[in-house]
Amino acid sequence: MDTEAPHTQRGHSSPGEGEERSRFVLSGAGPAEDPGARTDPGKAGWLTWRRAGLLGMACTVFLLLFSNFVLQPFLIPSRSMEPTLAVGDRVLVNKLAYRFGATPERGDVVVFDGKGSFVRETPDGNPIGDALHGAASALGLAEPSDTDFVKRVVGVGGDDVVCDGNGRIKVNGVPLDEPYLFPGDSGSRVPFRVVVPLGTLWVMGDHRSQSRDSRDHLGEPGGGMVPVEKVIGRADWIGWPVSRWGDAGSVGGGRG
Incomplete structure (x- = not known):
């Protein structure tokens, strides 16, 4: 006689089904999203603009420091250095x-x-306006100050510089x-003879x-000589x- 009881149907999930459910719960999307945790689009945009503004300010400060101490753009405002430099050229001053x-x-x-050689010393103007113009000029976005000039060094300290009647x-x-x-120009239409004092320069346009x-400026105080300490840099x-x-x-003719 067969004494083994017949298998009865289970009333609960089988182990296999439980494992499938556990895997489903663990791999699901997780807990429901909290509506209060959503980012406000307006705030996110403001943060993006703020970061962009800070980056722009940092770049501007870096460029100002770089131009003040290393390499500055200089906008050519006149024809005095043609054909070497033309009006509107931006030269990089080393x-x-x-x-x-x-x-x-x-x-x-x-x-x-x-100042003090080509133009007279004048009282300071509007500090804020001068600062804004100086910043724009340092970035090459505005004309240089009226007291800044670009010329070629013709004589250095100790040189005897002469222009005879032939313009040489x-x-x-x-x-x-x-x-x-400049084509057609002579060395100078005006004869002169100067001995350049030490520590100064005799400069002329091309x-x-x-x-x-x-x-x-020969008849003025300083005689047209530019003190070396007034040189901002070399236009390279x-x-x-x-x-x-x-x-x-720049041709760097040396001292000879």
């Missing part, structure tokens, strides 16, 4: 060129502060080769007939427009 004991040499194109410039008795002059330079490259990219024309 402010490290004379920082570590080096001094300007003949042939260098330099940017300098003309001689430095220490040696005729100066000036391939950079477009001699359109340049107000050291020659125009033309950065804009793209069609004029390249060397800004």
Whole structure:
């Protein structure tokens, strides 16, 4: 007689079904989303703009510091340095060129502060306006200050610079080769002879007939000489427009 009781149907889930349910719960989407935890789109946009604004401010501060101490764009406002530099050119002024004991040499194109040599010292104007204009000028977005000039060094301290009646410039008795002059211009239409004091420079524009330079200040205090400490830097490259990219024309003729 078969004494084994027949199997009865289970009234609850089998182990296999329980495991499937557990896996489903564990791998599901998790707890329901809390409506209060959703990000406000307006707030997210404001945060994005805030980050962009802070990044823009940081970039502007970096550019200002870089232009004040290393390399500054300088907008050419006049024809006095043609054909080397044209109106609207933005030259990059190397402010490290004379920082570590080096001094300007003949042939260098330099940017300098003309207060006390080319223009009279004047009382300070509106500090805020001057600061804003200075920042725009430092970024190459505005014309330079009326007291900033760009010219070529023709004579350095100790040089005897002469222009005879033929319009030829001689430095220490040696005729100066000036391939950079504007076509048709001579070295100078006005004869002169100066001995450049130590620590100063005699500067002239490449477009001699359109340049107000050291020659125009001979009878004034300082005699048209630019103190070396007033030199802002050397104009090394033309950065804009793209069609004029390249060397800004410094020829570095040395002291000879």
